[in-house]
Amino acid sequence: MNWLRVYAIVYLVFLYLPVLLLPVFSFNDATVIAFPLQGFTTQWFKELAGISALHGALKNSLFIGIVSATLSTILGICAARASTRYRFPFKAPIMGAIMLPLVLPEIIVAVSLLVVLMQLGFSLTSWTVIMGHTLICTPFAIAILSSSFQGLDQSLEEAAVDLGETRWGAFSKIILPLVTPGIVASFLIAFTISMDEFIIAFFLTGADPTLPVYIWSQLRFPKRLPSVMALGTLLIVASLVLLSVAEYFRRRGIRRTGAKDSGGFL
Amino acid sequence: MLLLLAVPLATIFAFSFWSQDFLSIDRTLTLKNYREAFTDPIYRVFLLRSLWISGVVTVVTVVLAFPIAYFVSFHVPPERKALWIFLITIPFWTSYLLRAFLWKVILGFNGVLNSGLLGLGIIDEPLTFILYNTNAVVITLAHAFAPFTILPIYVALEKIDRSLLEASQDLGEGTARTFFRVTLPLAMPGVVAATLIVFIPTIGDYVTPRLVGGPDGLMIANMIQTQFLKLNNAPMGAALSVLAMGAVTLISLIFLFANRRFLK
Amino acid sequence: MSSIISLSGIQKYYGDYHALRGIDLEIKQGEFFSLLGPSGCGKTTLLRVIAGFEGVSEGVLLLDGADMARVPANKRPTNMVFQSYAIFPHLTVGQNVAFGLRKKGLSKDDMAKAAAEALEMVGLAGYGDRAAHALSGGQRQRVALARALVLKPKVLLLDEPLSALDKKMREQMQSELRRLQRQVGITFILVTHDQEEALIMSDRIAVMFEGEIAQMASPQELYRRPATRRVGEFIGVMNFLEAKQTGTSEKTISFDVEGLGAAEIGIDQFPEGARASADVVGLRPEALSILFEGQKTSGRVADATVQDLAYYGDMTYYEVTLEGSSTPVTISMKNLISRPVLERGTKTRVQWDERSLVIFAA
Numbered sequence: 055m056n057w058l059r060v061y062a063i064v065y066l067v068f069l070y071l072p073v074l075l076l077p078v079f080s081f082n083d084a085t086v087i088a089f090p091l092q093g094f095t096t097q098w099f100k101e102l103a104g105i106s107a108l109h110g111a112l113k114n115s116l117f118i119g120i121v122s123a124t125l126s127t128i129l130g131i132c133a134a135r136a137s138t139r140y141r142f143p144f145k146a147p148i149m150g151a152i153m154l155p156l157v158l159p160e161i162i163v164a165v166s167l168l169v170v171l172m173q174l175g176f177s178l179t180s181w182t183v184i185m186g187h188t189l190i191c192t193p194f195a196i197a198i199l200s201s202s203f204q205g206l207d208q209s210l211e212e213a214a215v216d217l218g219e220t221r222w223g224a225f226s227k228i229i230l231p232l233v234t235p236g237i238v239a240s241f242l243i244a245f246t247i248s249m250d251e252f253i254i255a256f257f258l259t260g261a262d263p264t265l266p267v268y269i270w271s272q273l274r275f276p277k278r279l280p281s282v283m284a285l286g287t288l289l290i291v292a293s294l295v296l297l298s299v300a301e302y303f304r305r306r307g308i309r310r311t312g313a314k315d316s317g318g319f320l
Numbered sequence: 321m322l323l324l325l326a327v328p329l330a331t332i333f334a335f336s337f338w339s340q341d342f343l344s345i346d347r348t349l350t351l352k353n354y355r356e357a358f359t360d361p362i363y364r365v366f367l368l369r370s371l372w373i374s375g376v377v378t379v380v381t382v383v384l385a386f387p388i389a390y391f392v393s394f395h396v397p398p399e400r401k402a403l404w405i406f407l408i409t410i411p412f413w414t415s416y417l418l419r420a421f422l423w424k425v426i427l428g429f430n431g432v433l434n435s436g437l438l439g440l441g442i443i444d445e446p447l448t449f450i451l452y453n454t455n456a457v458v459i460t461l462a463h464a465f466a467p468f469t470i471l472p473i474y475v476a477l478e479k480i481d482r483s484l485l486e487a488s489q490d491l492g493e494g495t496a497r498t499f500f501r502v503t504l505p506l507a508m509p510g511v512v513a514a515t516l517i518v519f520i521p522t523i524g525d526y527v528t529p530r531l532v533g534g535p536d537g538l539m540i541a542n543m544i545q546t547q548f549l550k551l552n553n554a555p556m557g558a559a560l561s562v563l564a565m566g567a568v569t570l571i572s573l574i575f576l577f578a579n580r581r582f583l584k
Numbered sequence: 585m586s587s588i589i590s591l592s593g594i595q596k597y598y599g600d601y602h603a604l605r606g607i608d609l610e611i612k613q614g615e616f617f618s619l620l621g622p623s624g625c626g627k628t629t630l631l632r633v634i635a636g637f638e639g640v641s642e643g644v645l646l647l648d649g650a651d652m653a654r655v656p657a658n659k660r661p662t663n664m665v666f667q668s669y670a671i672f673p674h675l676t677v678g679q680n681v682a683f684g685l686r687k688k689g690l691s692k693d694d695m696a697k698a699a700a701e702a703l704e705m706v707g708l709a710g711y712g713d714r715a716a717h718a719l720s721g722g723q724r725q726r727v728a729l730a731r732a733l734v735l736k737p738k739v740l741l742l743d744e745p746l747s748a749l750d751k752k753m754r755e756q757m758q759s760e761l762r763r764l765q766r767q768v769g770i771t772f773i774l775v776t777h778d779q780e781e782a783l784i785m786s787d788r789i790a791v792m793f794e795g796e797i798a799q800m801a802s803p804q805e806l807y808r809r810p811a812t813r814r815v816g817e818f819i820g821v822m823n824f825l826e827a828k829q830t831g832t833s834e835k836t837i838s839f840d841v842e843g844l845g846a847a848e849i850g851i852d853q854f855p856e857g858a859r860a861s862a863d864v865v866g867l868r869p870e871a872l873s874i875l876f877e878g879q880k881t882s883g884r885v886a887d888a889t890v891q892d893l894a895y896y897g898d899m900t901y902y903e904v905t906l907e908g909s910s911t912p913v914t915i916s917m918k919n920l921i922s923r924p925v926l927e928r929g930t931k932t933r934v935q936w937d938e939r940s941l942v943i944f945a946a
């Protein structure tokens with residue numbers, strides 16, 4: 055029991071070690087990323103403000119993230135509803151195929167999309183990255199939304215129709231409010247995945263790099279590292295905020311339906 | 321959506337049977353790429369090394385993760401479980417790229433670990449066996465996939481009816497034997513899921529081997545990338561992708577088959 | 585009285601599966617009607633056909649004289665109490681009850697008033713602001729009732745509304761439902777697989793097996809004269825004894841019944857079409873009684889041996905074999921101070937009455 059707890063704490067240290075280094079070095083007044091620390095500075099954060107390539111990459115990533123998250127959430131809603139409500143021929147194989155990118159190595163998704171785009175003569179733009187990201191985010195969206203939809207009693211919708219609502223009215227007044235937390239969670243997770251995804255963006259991006267692709271390009275220049283650290287720190291803060299928002303919505307969803315709180319995200 | 325997925329996969333499959341001279345693609349079917357992939361030692365080395373690294377990463381990750389999942393599920397009071405899970409997942413909301421890079425910083429010649437240990441006087445000269453080789457790749461990947469292994473195992477453990485454990489003890493089994501005869505078999509679906517969740521994507525990982533692997537730690541994804549973007553030999557890259565996919569599928573299926581009795 | 589619901593020749597297929605096989609049914613205004621049958625016989629399907637959630641493959645459904653073929657569920661004058669209650673978890677109790685009123689074009693105040701009245705009717709006055717998910721099973725059930733009744737439907741459909749409640753609660757709700765139905769005068773169609781519940785509550789019961797109605801009758805008729813052996817078995821306990829037809833007269837038919845001997849059964853006791861084919865007769869446990877020491881007989885008597893017994897407090901159920909027969913026969917006896925409870929193996933005599941024998945349709 056006790057050694058298990060010790061092990062758990064050591065493990066947590068292992069998990070947090072790299073992440074904690076980010077803020078440490080982003081405030082460290084030295085161009086080399088090594089101990090001992092040299093003193094406190096906010097210089098690296100200030101430097102970030104002046105890099106226009108970074109701003110472009112950030113904007114591009116936000117755009118790609120929002121569009122892919124929206125697309126994959128919409129696709130996820132359709133698929134989750136179809137799979138929980140309707141029976142149709144070849145349902146299992148079709149759903150299996152849609153979930154495939156979840157277990158496919160990303161490099162394979164990346165190169166195969168690249169090959170098709172090359173063949174079709176498309177040029178690489180943000181939209182090609184969006185296509186790839188939608189492809190890998192949709193399975194996550196479906197997984198999250200399916201559990202939201204599955205938790206719903208099917209007769210709720212029928213009850214609304216029985217009480218005089220149209221099909222659409224029943225969907226919008228009963229189903230949508232009940233799955234909103236799932237939709238928000240799905241959107242946020244898809245957005246996070248897209249913001250963080252590197253390989254597909256690396257292969258499919260055109261002239262405008264995404265944030266991870268930009269960071270990748272900066273990792274080669276030791277002089278840029280401290281500001282990359284600062285950027286990473288900001289990203290952590292941003293994702294913690296997003297995560298809290300997502301958690302808030304999840305809790306609210308649980309409170310609404312009176313279900314028992316059964317664990318955290320994913 | 322299906323098309324979006326099926327067409328690329330079909331194309332890459334087709335591509336792997338074509339060949340390329342500089343910029344023009346010859347569409348006559350040929351097994352040349354596969355022949356080359358099997359005969360040229362460099363490809364074989366890459367493929368086998370990828371499988372080997374993925375396997376080691378998987379074992380290390382799952383073995384390290386199981387006690388944590390067990391601890392949270394069995395020894396953490398119910399109201400604190402969500403907090404623990406939260407704590408475990410938080411580090412993974414930072415950029416994967418940066419996490420891999422930070423391991424490079426930690427493990428490097430004058431990195432955090434070495435400078436720290438030197439500073440403390442525990443070692444006299446920097447440790448070199450930890451960066452730019454497969455060890456570094458394993459450490460980094462084991463870190464990257466930690467939550468993906470902990471969560472499925474945790475979920476499986478949570479599903480175990482606690483009275484089963486009491487029943488086992490009631491029937492005369494000690495704590496350890498209860499664990500091996502009841503807990504572990506019932507947790508196997510989670511372990512199997514965790515194994516696959518780690519094994520499959522690690523094969524195709526590009527970032528980590530590139531950053532911390534050094535020349536001996538590169539994996540098949542790096543080779544595929546080289547074929548596509550540097551050597552302009554897309555068909556060869558495609559053939560390697562298909563081979564990697566095939567190997568992953570085959571091993572996963574064998575693994576599932578070997579564990580089928582736990583998965584009913 | 586006119587029929588509020590009329591079904592004729594209703595057929596329903598799910599793919600190849602024939603779920604409803606030619607249902608004909610007339611239900612009168614104000615009736616408490618039950619659909620009774622084992623699991624999977626198509627009760628829910630029939631109810632959902634009436635509500636409009638399932639189309640029919642064939643047949644005509646009239647609701648209050650109007651053909652419902654093209655009327656969608658939300659436009660039908662029926663409302664449903666779902667087995668799971670389907671209370672909207674994100675709305676309050678009051679919002680749940682008022683949900684269907686919005687389409688009726690009432691003012692806000694009228695809506696609130698109607699909802700409050702409906703809640704009062706089901707004994708939940710003052711619960712309007714409660715969150716719907718913070719209710720007990722019985723309370724959910726009442727909210728579901730209020731939500732449907734507030735719309736004053738022509739027909740209220742209830743799909744096993746009591747099956748999720750514990751025994752005490754169920755009994756209480758049974759009488760309450762009955763009271764409510766009399767009070768509002770709305771036609772109720774109740775689906776249940778609990779024969780006791782159907783007998784207690786209904787004016788009329790349709791017994792269904794495999795997508796067909798086997799018998800439709802009042803509770804008394806159903807219990808006393810089950811049309812088929814299967815209906816007899818399904819409702820209450822019934823003993824079956826082999827019987828050979830030995831002769832006919834104008835008003836009666838004579839049988840030789842296993843263990844009981846000769847019996848003359850009036851032609852008016854026969855369900856239609858039963859006549860020549862009867863080779864078995866049915867007998868309820870209370871149609872036989874054990875003759876205790878010194879008791880006078882007032883009917884026919886047969887010798888029997890007690891094989892087993894189950895003591896229920898107010899009643900004892902004996903399993904006996906009749907002289908010359910090996911078929912076990914169940915007899916129910918009220919326990920009185922003056923009566924001993926017999927032991928296994930006791931030889932005794934049982935008394936029976938020709939009028940309580942039941943003949944079945946082939």
Ligand SMILES: Nc1ncnc2c1ncn2[C@@H]1O[C@H](COP(=O)(O)OP(=O)(O)OP(=O)(O)O)[C@@H](O)[C@H]1O
Binds near residue numbers: 598625626629630
């Ligand atoms: N949507 C459907 N598709 C295919 N078959 C169905 C469908 N709905 C019901 N069935 C089948 O029709 C038959 C009758 O179902 P129904 O739900 O009406 O039974 P029931 O009498 O209500 O049983 P229970 O008492 O268990 O609720 C069952 O065998 C069921 O499997």
Ligand SMILES: [Mg+2]
Binds near residue numbers: 627628629
């Ligand atoms: Mg049913």
